Amino acid sequence: MKKMSFDQAIESVIQQEMINDKNIIVMGEDVHTIRLNLFIQFGKERVISTPICEDAFLGAAVTAAMAGLRPIVEIMLVDFIGVAMDAILNHAAKVNFFSGNKWDVPLVIRSACGGGYGDGGQHEQSLWGWLAHIPGISVVVPSNPSDAGNLMLSAIQMNSPVIFLEHKLLSDLWLDSMAYGGRTTVNFDVPSAGKYSEVPTKWEDLLVGQLNVVKEGIDITLVSVGVGVHRCLEAAEILKDKNISCEILDLRWISPLDSSNIIRSVKKTGKIIVVDEDYKQFGLSGEISAILLENHVNFKYGRICTEGTIPFSRKLEDQVLPSAKKIVEKVVLMFEE
Amino acid sequence: MKKMSFDQAIESVIQQEMINDKNIIVMGEDVHTIRLNLFIQFGKERVISTPICEDAFLGAAVTAAMAGLRPIVEIMLVDFIGVAMDAILNHAAKVNFFSGNKWDVPLVIRSACGGGYGDGGQHEQSLWGWLAHIPGISVVVPSNPSDAGNLMLSAIQMNSPVIFLEHKLLSDLWLDSMAYGGRTTVNFDVPSAGKYSEVPTKWEDLLVGQLNVVKEGIDITLVSVGVGVHRCLEAAEILKDKNISCEILDLRWISPLDSSNIIRSVKKTGKIIVVDEDYKQFGLSGEISAILLENHVNFKYGRICTEGTIPFSRKLEDQVLPSAKKIVEKVVLMFEE
Amino acid sequence: MNNEEPDIFALYELMFYSRRFEEMVQELWDKGKIFGEMHMSLGEEAINAGVISHLVEGDAIALDHRGTSPLIMRGINPKKLLLELLGHPNGLCRGNGGHMHLFSKEHLVASSGIVGASGPAAVGFALASKYKKKQNIAIAFFGEGAANQSMMLSSLNLASAWNLPVLFVCKDNDVSITTPSKEVTGGNLTERAKSFGINGIELNGLDVEFVWQKCASIIDNMRKTMSPFFIVAKCIHKEGHLLGDSILRAQRSTIKESIERTGPLLKSLTRLKGASILKRGASIAKIMSLITKIGDQLKKRNDPLVLAKNKLKKNNEKLELIESKVNNQIETLIFDVMKTIEGDE
């Protein structure tokens, strides 16, 4: 089977779709170098480097989409999305509804997210649960090359706005440019299967909002996205030795959320731990618990999330981000209760 | 006892504190007329009308606060906060942490919020649960004049950023200027005790993060904020006739959330319904369920929230916003299950 | 198109229709049939007509909170528009949008209640047009207050750097809600546009003939060069910021009401602590002058319809014909709309 890196997979889909559909354009800061291959293949009319004004160019992309283009807009890091928030909250997310469902906004917003490489609290946020609070947009977070490609295909083909978040630990491009920079003296906890692994021979438009059961199990359900999925896998290996069988769900879509498959799994295991690199409060982890309760599931619940602003110091950072170790401890504790 | 309107209560506290502390300034669009009394009493140096550029003037307020002022910044409607989101997400909320907890940002952000008067989806959002996702800021939502005054006092005296949200149905100023406009031909479901009622003779700095048990009860806990609290009270009256005794919690603070008092109440009643005018998903209602589960409470759970973009049509709007009727139905259903 | 003469009767008809339509809206609002805020275009019809009558199919418009009149002039079905303002399911946006969130896909018209958002929106429309190698332009309508909004400023930069056919139309009524824009605006708006590399002019936005003529060559040229342009056009808002404007209410109020209104004012004037009495006097003076100023602006001689009508008086017969035609249309419309609404009840 073919293998690809996370970045290559995404690029390969965008390339394929840009050939298929002339209305797809790529916009963002430095895309002529960040997406060098696309730039060379499709030229500066379709791979458009912007000035640094996220509010204005994302706002422009919304109407460009309304006028028939299908923009893929890059907000380098999701942390910078605050600058462009009005375009998302009050425009991209609402135009279809406001127009009486007559006008679509086929827009993909691509951003790098996540921490674990020492860049500090304004550059390592996840924010997916935050973004998903806004009705009218979808939020998707792939955890491996195959999903990354397939999900980008789904995102591109949707007629409504999708925020597509790429964890930096999975992305060669971002990790190389922001953290390694040609040196071999640092090392980060990069999940290798998330960074480089098998991809399908043909990209397939994955069902919108469908989670992936990464590993079946019977004792407890671990729910996560992005790098967190790999932390769960690592923890599950350790827990196997303690005779605890974990079921691991990779949500892929934060919004829409695959409620029925979460419910199905937790009905089976009776226990759930949400592993979420986004901030704990008022986010993904809470939403999942509410959905289970609304559906009358009986279960034990725990969550491992980022609880405050992410510190710069690697040591401190490791203490605040979810890790396999924390997952193991929490699971064991839950079984002791 | 003295009675005041919701707006008067807030203004009275700000006036008192501006006399006490010369470092307090008021900033925002049109504050020379919107806060006419303060403008006349304190002059244009302290009540500063801004151009329409929320990102820039809120960003400026953050450093003004760092340099020793105590700005009360008005973002007219909370819907417009998207424009200024970076200043909140990456600056106001993070400076204290980034500085190693050495530098405070004593900043109050005041915004009108909420719907029920026919202004449409870009002008009637609540967003409190969304804002509370961000670590490093507090979010407060008073439901009556007495709390409004006391909580504004607490907000002003805190040394960290507070977002202070005023529901338009409680505010004469906003309702008069945006909806009534001198006509007597429209009517909105304004909770009278929320709009105008008794206030203490001396404003007291309420404990940060402490909820208010508005009504004690034994059968079910209703949790809400702002106008929602009054909807709960109305529902409780009806439910009394059905022999259901509701305990009603007015959170007042979304963040920090008064977990222990929520837990205490639900341990007693074994049932909770969250009534939240903010969007349902990934917000306040989910967070409350997670906290209860984390604390091993056994309970039935339901929520009544706004599920999508708020429609302009009054008829449709009434269908999507929480109401006493919806609460009664949901409670009854929960007792039938 | 450059040398064409404006059909001033046609322009007057557009303006008059818009005026009558909005007066009807105002009545419905007064009667409580329309909820929430309502911002009128009364007083800026000359700008709207002078710009919009040059548009062709495929041109796009990004609107701010004063969208009714531009939509009418652009040819949106007035019944659908009115039903929308009334929150009816057969409205332009099925009652979902309402007066600040009006959209028509077939006309490429988008609105936003977020001040300044029409800048980036027009840039996006223009980008799509240029990308598709069309000769269509995009209009951004906004107020002089919005000209200070951050994203509006950088949309000037985008339009210039990408050389996009955006016509920025700043409707300058000197005030945003109650803030005299001069007091919060550094420098000069056309200079700003120029400093971003965009050509700009100031216009008297009360004179429809003049606006039309200027825009004829501007827009003609834009289609050829597919590049941006910036207009600041002076205008007024006859009903103040929105229907029920509290400053206008103060201005219009009877003596009893004005005592009620000045009561609290005097209280804050004499409260013990705070700024010096001198300063307080200055503040009061400022507010009073604001009230007077806004009231003054709204004198008849500043009404673009009165101005246009004066020019047309030589052919009074035709004028009357137009007016009665429009009045009939409006009457039919309101009758029709009311029937639709009552049909539901």
Place this chain on the structure above:
Amino acid sequence: MNNEEPDIFALYELMFYSRRFEEMVQELWDKGKIFGEMHMSLGEEAINAGVISHLVEGDAIALDHRGTSPLIMRGINPKKLLLELLGHPNGLCRGNGGHMHLFSKEHLVASSGIVGASGPAAVGFALASKYKKKQNIAIAFFGEGAANQSMMLSSLNLASAWNLPVLFVCKDNDVSITTPSKEVTGGNLTERAKSFGINGIELNGLDVEFVWQKCASIIDNMRKTMSPFFIVAKCIHKEGHLLGDSILRAQRSTIKESIERTGPLLKSLTRLKGASILKRGASIAKIMSLITKIGDQLKKRNDPLVLAKNKLKKNNEKLELIESKVNNQIETLIFDVMKTIEGDE
């Protein structure tokens, strides 16, 4: 202060200290002792020194992502700064902030990694200063790329409309990351400032003496009038955008590496569908010229330290004394810091 002559030896010492400090940071970064991104001020020392040496107590600075050198020059404890970059609990911000989020309350210095945020930040500092009736000014440091950020533009308006003592210092190295700023910038930056009502000049930011002199009168005047000013100062970035800059790596790479890098390039050149081969050639040419251009800029003759040193050669002895003093300080510092760190382990 206007007529004062610059103490060019003192300026050189500031610059040299900053240079040596950053070189040490670079080494630590290369060794993997510092994580994440690292943006250097190497090449903009003349601007930093020429501006900052005029500051007095109570003046404030809003920094962008290149904060190390300004902090050093402003007198922040270098040991604390270095410990912060190393993520140490005794660091300036207890290891919470890191290199893009450096804060010193006592010096009124705030940083932000959000491009353009230093504009509003400086406005807020200046507002507080003016409100408190001080004569202190606030500096906004930012790049020419940030000059297009929306909030930066409206912070010009705020500073002008409120007449606040903000010195906007745009460090213009022609490029933001890999985007030639000319290609995304409409008009001209000093013209922009002027159109907002702010006086502005362009400076050669490589010549510290010149920058110092110009700033002497500018800042002096700002303290008197308490009003804003705008500077665009040309500079370079010797290490590209950040340490490990991939374009510089491409430029510096051996043949083997460059084949590895051009491999994918050639692939996208010859992929079947997409733009015409001619267009693709143009794209490649653009990238190649970018690489060369960025490399070219970094020639020695553009190094502000080399420039300053040339002027000082007449007094070589004093120069050597300064350099060896600084070298000693840096050595002591690194020794001290390493001891602190190892002490923990």
